[in-house]
Amino acid sequence: MTQTTFPTAASKHELEHGVALSPRFDANGLIAAVTTHAETGELLMLAWMNAEALAKTLETREAHYFSRSRNELWHKGATSGQIQQVVEARIDCDQDAVWLKVLPQGDGGACHTGARSCFYRIVEKDQLVRAAD
Amino acid sequence: MTQTTFPTAASKHELEHGVALSPRFDANGLIAAVTTHAETGELLMLAWMNAEALAKTLETREAHYFSRSRNELWHKGATSGQIQQVVEARIDCDQDAVWLKVLPQGDGGACHTGARSCFYRIVEKDQLVRAAD
Numbered sequence: 001m002t003q004t005t006f007p008t009a010a011s012k013h014e015l016e017h018g019v020a021l022s023p024r025f026d027a028n029g030l031i032a033a034v035t036t037h038a039e040t041g042e043l044l045m046l047a048w049m050n051a052e053a054l055a056k057t058l059e060t061r062e063a064h065y066f067s068r069s070r071n072e073l074w075h076k077g078a079t080s081g082q083i084q085q086v087v088e089a090r091i092d093c094d095q096d097a098v099w100l101k102v103l104p105q106g107d108g109g110a111c112h113t114g115a116r117s118c119f120y121r122i123v124e125k126d127q128l129v130r131a132a133d
Numbered sequence: 134m135t136q137t138t139f140p141t142a143a144s145k146h147e148l149e150h151g152v153a154l155s156p157r158f159d160a161n162g163l164i165a166a167v168t169t170h171a172e173t174g175e176l177l178m179l180a181w182m183n184a185e186a187l188a189k190t191l192e193t194r195e196a197h198y199f200s201r202s203r204n205e206l207w208h209k210g211a212t213s214g215q216i217q218q219v220v221e222a223r224i225d226c227d228q229d230a231v232w233l234k235v236l237p238q239g240d241g242g243a244c245h246t247g248a249r250s251c252f253y254r255i256v257e258k259d260q261l262v263r264a265a266d
Contacts, residue, residue, distance in 0.1 A: 016246055019261045032179055034167050041174040046165055046230040058256060091261065092251040093244050097179040099252045111226055113149055118225040119232045123191060128152045128224065 004051045009095070016093050023054060024096040030066060031096055035110065038087035038101040044110035045118045047074075049098060061086045063100055081106030137184045142228070149226050156187060157229045163199060164229055168243065171220040171234040177243035178251045180207075182231060194219045196233055214239030 009015035009022040023031050030048040037044055047065040049057065052073055056064040063084035067074040077083030084102035091098055104110055111118040121128040142148035142155040156164050163181040170177055180198040182190065186206055189197040196217035200207040210216030217235035224231055237243055244251040254261040 021256055021259055021261055032165055034176060034179055036176060043167060043169060043176075043232055046167055046225060058258075089256040090252040090264065091254055091256055092179060093246050093248070093253070094251075097251075098256075099176050113226050115226070118227075118230075119223040120226070121224055123154055123222040123224055123231075125191075126154055128154055131223065 004055050006051065006054075015095055021091065022095055023051070023091065023098070024094065025051060026096070030068075031098060033063075033065060033098045033100060035063065035084065035100045035102055038103050042117055043119055044102070044104065044116070047076075054098065057086060057100070058089060063102055077104075077106060080112075082109055084110070137188050139184060139187075148228055154224065155228055156184070156224065156231070157227065158184060159229070163201075164231060166196075166198060166231045166233060168196065168217065168233045168235055171236050175250055176252055177235070177237065177249070180209075187231065190219060190233070191222060196235055209243075210237075210239060213245075215242055217243070 007020055007022050009018060009020065015022060025031050029050045031054065033047050033049050035044045036042060048068055050066040053064040053066045063076045063086055065074045065076060083105040085105060086100055086102055088101040089098060109116050120131055122131050140153055140155050142151060148155060158164050162183045164187065166180050166182050168177045169175060181201055183199040186197040186199045196209045196219055198207045198209060216238040218238065219233055219235055221234040222231060242249045253264055255264050
């Protein structure tokens with residue numbers, strides 16, 4: 001069974017410099033997850049994880065998120081084929097954000113629009129411009 | 134004076150494929166911001182922006198966030214010297230996350246712990262290991 005509880009850091013020093021994974025979920029029980037391509041470094045998406053999604057990601061080495069719109073655990077790629085193999089997972093200084101370096105499977109994309117990355121538009125003044133890459 | 138209101142997208146299609154910047158702030162009035170190094174691509178930090186922070190970032194081309202702990206606008210680097218010059222700003226498909234590509238000034242760091250990136254620890258099993266890079 002997947003472990004879905006994590007310890008709470010005993011101090012700020014432990015939180016920032018300790019060796020215990022002590023994620024700080026927000027009031028909704030979520031933590032932000034930044035996902036980049038393990039080979040190109042490209043930012044693919046930003047999503048959310050609850051404790052179960054984080055635990056399943058670390059256990060299976062496939063990215064799991066929490067879908068806020070569907071209010072359920074979301075095994076990325078389970079229907080689209082865009083499974084994300086986790087090459088490395090990191091956590092930030094105050095343990096409220098996760099960074100996944102992944103290898104996207106299937107067609108190699110990450111975005112539901114069909115784009116490779118969700119961040120396909122550049123903000124220029126008040127207009128959005130489609131990025132060339 | 135900084136514009137701090139943004140239009141609301143008229144439809145899902147406009148939100149995802151339109152040219153209007155229509156950020157979707159959460160219940161707390163915040164949007165996630167992913168910040169990477171413009172030259173190396175390294176993920177530096179994940180932070181939050183309210184409408185004012187986003188508007189000031191786009192206007193001044195220096196990263197502004199909203200500090201949830203201090204509950205105030207946060208001009209990154211104003212005290213530390215780690216000003217982040219914004220080379221490019223992007224927004225994601227459903228416009229609830231921003232990506233900033235920045236050139237960090239000062240000592241080149243981004244993290245209050247002194248690390249270059251906030252993501253200096255790798256999750257290995259249940260232990261956190263300091264990254265070599």
